Amino acid sequence: GQNIDQPTEMTATEGAIVQINCTYQTSGFNGLFWYQQHAGEAPTFLSYNVLDGLEEKGRFSSFLSRSKGYSYLLLKELQMKDSASYLCAVRDMDDYKLSFGAGTTVTVRA
Amino acid sequence: DGGITQSPKYLFRKEGQNVTLSCEQNLNHDAMYWYRQDPGQGLRLIYYSQIVNDFQKGDIAEGYSVSREKKESFPLTVTSAQKNPTAFYLCASTWTDNTEAFFGQGTRLTVV
Numbered sequence: 001g002q003n004i005d006q007p008t009e010m011t012a013t014e015g016a017i018v019q020i021n022c023t024y025q026t027s028g029f030n031g032l033f034w035y036q037q038h039a040g041e042a043p044t045f046l047s048y049n050v051l052d053g054l055e056e057k058g059r060f061s062s063f064l065s066r067s068k069g070y071s072y073l074l075l076k077e078l079q080m081k082d083s084a085s086y087l088c089a090v091r092d093m094d095d096y097k098l099s100f101g102a103g104t105t106v107t108v109r110a
Numbered sequence: 111d112g113g114i115t116q117s118p119k120y121l122f123r124k125e126g127q128n129v130t131l132s133c134e135q136n137l138n139h140d141a142m143y144w145y146r147q148d149p150g151q152g153l154r155l156i157y158y159s160q161i162v163n164d165f166q167k168g169d170i171a172e173g174y175s176v177s178r179e180k181k182e183s184f185p186l187t188v189t190s191a192q193k194n195p196t197a198f199y200l201c202a203s204t205w206t207d208n209t210e211a212f213f214g215q216g217t218r219l220t221v222v
């Protein structure tokens with residue numbers, strides 16, 4: 001099975017940087033995903049990591065360490081529209097089970 | 111346009127009735143998933159399917175049933191055995207190689 005943990009809430013100031021951590025335990029790892037979800041909407045894809053290291057996509061970056069079962073999502077130059085829930089998800093190698101953490105609600109303040 | 115479609119967007123049912131939520135994708139994806147989301151909570155996996163005519167229980171399968179008779183369709187039935195069915199239901203699909211999962215727009219089910 002999979003056990004995925006991430007902080008419940010984070011608050012940051014517009015223009016700042018926020019790092020959302022995600023730790024996981026899985027019997028067979030086959031990729032880690034980050035999604036953004038605004039209230040009442042479906043999640044939208046942000047990033048994907050399957051190998052160790054940093055993946056950068058504009059203002060968003062994601063890091064993975066498979067040996068530590070650890071990932072983070074880095075949001076730079078925060079904007080008000082970045083206020084949302086950020087979901088960490090892990091896919092299992094054997095049966096493609098895709099499990100999500102409980103999500104981290106990020107509030108960006110002016 | 112390719113995509114994943116859930117219908118209806120809002121659904122109301124009386125307590126004790128079964129209800130089926132539709133999920134259709136024309137992306138030729140192999141794997142499909144159903145999740146439930148309660149207010150302020152994350153996504154909890156109900157059922158998932160890697161290929162046609164095969165599916166597995168997720169973490170909260172009790173009170174739900176699915177079928178996968180066609181590659182593009184993965185309907186979810188919420189049965190009367192589900193004790194608290196009011197929730198936001200999300201369907202997702204992906205290829206079985208290393209790619210993102212695409213989500214439908216969700217169905218908000220209210221049982222009265």
